[in-house]
Amino acid sequence: KQEVTQIPAALSVPEGENLVLNCSFTDSAIYNLQWFRQDPGKGLTSLLLIQSSQREQTSGRLNASLDKSSGRSTLYIAASQPGDSATYLCAVGTSYGKLTFGQGTILTVHP
């Protein structure tokens, strides 16, 4: 059964820092990997989607990489801002688009 682990569980950084969130998964037979952001009490917002044939995706200050063979993905956030404070979720996709989620990393960026 696929298991997804995210490290660290929580992270607090000063504004302006570059930071890395980690995601690992146990079964490399995935279709894609998706990173989400969730604000308290809200739904999930898709940040980046990496198909299994890709190595990385970029959107603005966000960059996500995927290494299927080692079962790892990282989300890099450049020049963090207080508005980046949220929970970041990693999810791996299999058939029919089903996702298995990690527990998330709670990010706090303080001014």
Next chain:
Amino acid sequence: DVKVTQSSRYLVKRTGEKVFLECVQDMDHENMFWYRQDPGLGLRLIYFSYDVKMKEKGDIPEGYSVSREKKERFSLILESASTNQTSMYLCASSSEDLGGSSYNEQFFGPGTRLTVL
């Protein structure tokens, strides 16, 4: 932009009631999903559907059923609500279009916080 809407943001029901949670997407997506999210347990898949009238069990289907009569609408039904079904319920949809840039990218609704008393 893809839009996934859910019928209620907050819902309070009594034990034993039949509860309907509705989800509608406007992007002609083939796949639709229902998850629940609980502290310490994360998001868990309840049911999903890959076509009209088709449904498949997810990881935690017990106590739930679903209905998909139209492509854009996916309903989650709690036949007899219990207190352990108090949770945040999230609906999502994704496309099976292999040629699309958003192939299998999952888009979520705002969630329904259900409290069963």
